[in-house]
Amino acid sequence: MSFLEDYVHYGGCFALIMVGLYVVLVKSNLIKVIIGINLIDTGINLFLISAGYIRTGTAPIFSGAAQEPGKMVDPVPQALVLTAIVIGVSVLALALSLAIRLHGHYDTLDLRKIKELRW
Amino acid sequence: MSPILLIAVPLGLAFIIPLLALASRKLPAYVPAVGMLFNLVVSLYLLPSVLSKPIVVRTAGFAPPFSIHLVAGPLGILLAALIALVGLLVAIYATGYIREGSVPRYHALYLLLLVGATGIVLTGDLFNLFVFFEILCISSYALVGYRGDKAGIESAVKYLIQGAIGSSLVLVGIGFLYGLFGTLSMADIAGNIHSVRPITVFISMAFLVTGFGVEAAIFPLNAWLPDAHSSAPSSISAILSGIAIKAGLYAVARVLFTVYGAETFLPFILVLGLLTLLVGEMSAFSQNNIKRLLAYSSMGQMGLIVFALGLASAASVEGALFLVVSHGLAKALLFLSVGYMIYRTGSMEISSLHGMAKRMPVSSLCFAIGAFSLVGLPPFIGFPGKFMVVRAALEKGDALYTVLVAIALLGTVVEGAYFFRIVQGLYFKPAPEGAVAETGEGREAPFSALLPACVLAAAILVVGVCPQILTDYVGPAASDLLDKAAYIRHVLGV
Numbered sequence: 219m220s221f222l223e224d225y226v227h228y229g230g231c232f233a234l235i236m237v238g239l240y241v242v243l244v245k246s247n248l249i250k251v252i253i254g255i256n257l258i259d260t261g262i263n264l265f266l267i268s269a270g271y272i273r274t275g276t277a278p279i280f281s282g283a284a285q286e287p288g289k290m291v292d293p294v295p296q297a298l299v300l301t302a303i304v305i306g307v308s309v310l311a312l313a314l315s316l317a318i319r320l321h322g323h324y325d326t327l328d329l330r331k332i333k334e335l336r337w
Numbered sequence: 338m339s340p341i342l343l344i345a346v347p348l349g350l351a352f353i354i355p356l357l358a359l360a361s362r363k364l365p366a367y368v369p370a371v372g373m374l375f376n377l378v379v380s381l382y383l384l385p386s387v388l389s390k391p392i393v394v395r396t397a398g399f400a401p402p403f404s405i406h407l408v409a410g411p412l413g414i415l416l417a418a419l420i421a422l423v424g425l426l427v428a429i430y431a432t433g434y435i436r437e438g439s440v441p442r443y444h445a446l447y448l449l450l451l452v453g454a455t456g457i458v459l460t461g462d463l464f465n466l467f468v469f470f471e472i473l474c475i476s477s478y479a480l481v482g483y484r485g486d487k488a489g490i491e492s493a494v495k496y497l498i499q500g501a502i503g504s505s506l507v508l509v510g511i512g513f514l515y516g517l518f519g520t521l522s523m524a525d526i527a528g529n530i531h532s533v534r535p536i537t538v539f540i541s542m543a544f545l546v547t548g549f550g551v552e553a554a555i556f557p558l559n560a561w562l563p564d565a566h567s568s569a570p571s572s573i574s575a576i577l578s579g580i581a582i583k584a585g586l587y588a589v590a591r592v593l594f595t596v597y598g599a600e601t602f603l604p605f606i607l608v609l610g611l612l613t614l615l616v617g618e619m620s621a622f623s624q625n626n627i628k629r630l631l632a633y634s635s636m637g638q639m640g641l642i643v644f645a646l647g648l649a650s651a652a653s654v655e656g657a658l659f660l661v662v663s664h665g666l667a668k669a670l671l672f673l674s675v676g677y678m679i680y681r682t683g684s685m686e687i688s689s690l691h692g693m694a695k696r697m698p699v700s701s702l703c704f705a706i707g708a709f710s711l712v713g714l715p716p717f718i719g720f721p722g723k724f725m726v727v728r729a730a731l732e733k734g735d736a737l738y739t740v741l742v743a744i745a746l747l748g749t750v751v752e753g754a755y756f757f758r759i760v761q762g763l764y765f766k767p768a769p770e771g772a773v774a775e776t777g778e779g780r781e782a783p784f785s786a787l788l789p790a791c792v793l794a795a796a797i798l799v800v801g802v803c804p805q806i807l808t809d810y811v812g813p814a815a816s817d818l819l820d821k822a823a824y825i826r827h828v829l830g831v
Contacts, residue, residue, distance in 0.1 A: 235505075235509070239502075242498065242502060248494065251498060255498065255501045255502070255505075258501075258502070258505045259505060262505055262508045262509055262512065265509065265512050266508075266512045266515075269512055269515060269516040270515075292519075294515070294521070295512075295515065298464055298511075298515075301464070301468060302508060305468070305471045305475075305504075308475055309471075309475060309478075309497070309501050309504075312475060312478055312479060312497065313494075313497055313498075313501070316478075316482055316490060316493055316494050316497060317494070319482070319485060319490045320490050320491065320494055323487045323490060323491075324487075332491055
C-alpha cells in the first residue's frame with residue numbers, strides 16, 4: 219500500500235493534465251478550450267509542487283537551531299510554480315482578450331465555425 | 338562588458354516605452370532601434386573573446402549549478418548578434434510602417450519579443466530557458482493579433498492554443514528532470530544524465546523536444562505557422578520567420594545535443610526535418626498569397642536546418658548554423674520588401690504584384706536578392722550554407738545519406754520553381770489592368786523601409802561573396818553545441 223500512498227498524488231496531477239488535454243482537443247467552444255489550458259497548467263503546478271514535497275516536512279528556514287535539513291521541503295519547485303502561475307495568468311488573460319475580439323468579428327466562439335484560414 | 342547587459346538593457350527599455358509615450362508621441366518608435374543597436378555593438382564586441390572561452394555569468398554570487406546563470410558561448414553570442422542585427426533593421430522599418438493601433442504597445446512588445454529570443458540563446462538554466470521562451474511566445478501571440486483584424490485574431494488564437502500546450506509540455510519535461518536530478522542547470526544535468534535509466538530520461542526528452550518543437554515549427558507541430566506568419570504585420574512576420582522560430586530551434590538543439598547528448602535519437606530528427614522540408618515546400622508551391630507562400634517557405638527552410646542538425650557531424654552542424662544566419666537575413670529581407678508592395682497595392686495575391694519592378698524598383702530588386710539567396714544561387718549567402726550541408730551529408734559516405742540529401746535537394750528545386758515564378762512576375766509581366774490608376778501610387782517605399790532592406794541585401798551579397806566572414810565564427814559555434822564535455826567543464830569549472 220505504501221507505493222500507492224507515495225505516488226498517488228502524481229496520478230492525480232496527470233489525471234488533471236489529461237482532463238485538460240481532453241478538453242482542449244475535443245471541445246469546440248473557445249472558452250472551454252481556454253479552461254482546458256488552465257486545467258493543464260494547474261495539473262503541472264501540482265506536479266512540480268509534489269516533486270519537492272516531504273510529508274510532515276518543515277519550511278526551509280535556517281533560523282532555529284533544532285531544524286533538520288533532511289526534513290525541509292525543497293523550496294526550488296515552489297519558486298518555479300510561482301513563476302509558472304504568473305505565466306499561466308498572463309497567457310489566460312491574453313487568451314480571454316483574444317476570445318472577446320474573436321467574438322466581435324464572428325459573433326460566435328464555436329471553433330468549428332471559425333475557419334477562414336486553411337492550408 | 339557583461340553579457341547580462343544584452344538582456345537587461347532591452348528589458349529595461351521595453352518598460353520605459355509606456356512612460357515615454359506619455360511625454361511624446363514620436364519617441365517610443367525609436368526606442369527598440371536604440372536597444373538593438375546597443376545589443377549589436379555589445380555582442381560584436383564580445384564575439385572575438387568568447388571564441389576561446391565562454392563567459393559564464395553568475396547571479397547573486399553563487400557558482401553554478403546553484404544559481405541561475407548565463408552561458409555566453411560562441412553560439413549564444415553569434416545568435417544574439419543575429420537577433421540584434423535583424424531586430425535593429427526591422428525596428429527601423431517599423432518606425433514608418435506601424436502607424437495604426439496602439440503604437441507604443443507595439444514597440445514595447447516587439448522589444449520584449451527580442452529580449453525573450455536573446456535570453457533563450459544565452460541562458461544556461463533550464464527553467465530560465467522556459468521563462469524566456471514564454472516571454473517570446475506571449476509577446477508574439479499579442480503581436481500576431483496586433484492589427485485586430487479577422488485573420489490576425491483568428492491566427493493569434495490558433496497560435497496561442499498550440500503554443501500554450503507546447504509550453505505546458507516543456508514544463509512537464511522540466512519537472513521530470515528536476516525530480517530526477519534535483520538541479521536545473523543544463524550543464525549539471527548533462528553531466529549526470531547517464532546516471533539514471535535511459536527510459537526515464539527519454540520521457541522527459543520527449544516532452545521537452547515536443548514542447549520546443551511547436552515553436553521551432555517541426556513538421557507535425559507547425560499548423561499555426563502559415564496563419565500566424567501571414568496574418569501578422571509584415572515587420573512582425575519578418576521577426577517571427579527570421580528570429581522566433583530560430584530561437585525555438587536553438588532550444589531543441591541545445592536540449593538534444595548538450596543536455597541529453599542523444600545520438601540514437603537523431604535519425605528520427607533527420608526524418609522529421611526532411612518531412613518538414615517537403616511538406617513546407619510543396620505547400621508553398623501551391624499558394625497564391627505571397628505572405629503565406631513565404632511562411633511555408635520558412636517551414637521548408639527550417640526543415641532543411643533540422644535535417645542538417647540531424648546529420649550531427651561537425652560539418653553538418655556548421656552548415657545548419659550557417660543556414661540559420663542566411664535564412665534569418667534572407668527571410669527578413671523578403672518580408673520587409675514585400676511589406677510595402679502589399680501596402681501600396683492593398684492585396685496579397687501574387688498576381689497583383691506583377692510588373693512591380695517598374696513601380697517599386699528597389700523593393701523588387703531586394704525581393705529578388707532575397708529569393709535567389711533562399712534558393713541557393715552562388716553569389717548570395719544561401720549558397721555556401723546549402724553547399725556545406727550537402728557536402729557534410731556526402732562526407733558521411735553512406736548511400737542512405739546520399740539518397741536523403743537528394744530528396745532534400747528536390748525540395749530546393751521546388752523552392753526554385755515558385756521563387757523564380759514570382760521574380761519573373763515582378764520583372765517581366767505587365768501590371769494588372771488599372772493597378773496604377775486605382776491606387777494612384779506608383780511610389781517606391783519610404784526611406785525608413787528601403788534602408789533596412791538595402792542593408793540586408795548588402796549583407797547577403799557580402800557574406801555570399803566571402804563566406805569566411807561567417808565560417809570563422811560558425812565553426813566554434815558548432816563545437817559549442819556538439820562538444821558536451823567542454824560545455825560542462827566551462828560552466829561548472831571542473
